[in-house]
Amino acid sequence: MEITKVRVHKVEREGSRMKGYATVTLDDCFVVRNIRIIEGTDKLFIAMPSRKIGEDKYEDIAHPINAETRAMFEEKIIEEYNNPTVEENEAE
Secondary structure: OOEEEEEEEEEEOOOOOEEEEEEEEEOOOEEEEEEEEEEOOOOEEEEOOEEEOOOOOEEEOOOOOOHHHHHHHHHHHHHHHOOOOOOEEEOO
């Protein structure tokens, strides 16, 4: 499996640790949207798309099965986030 495309949409929301969303294309044939880019205490990390399944509980819709795949996603997404050509979008 290869990540063939990453698109990042930066957002700036006052008081929010969320810094943007990513869309990842795998092998030019499968897309995962709404991967959140979050500012942690010492670095950026990603949160996979999820849905609410109870009052206070969320469940990932799609997620990596192992640490190597998660690291691959995180590396490519953060790399694109840090790309100076990616523009910031206004919070809606």
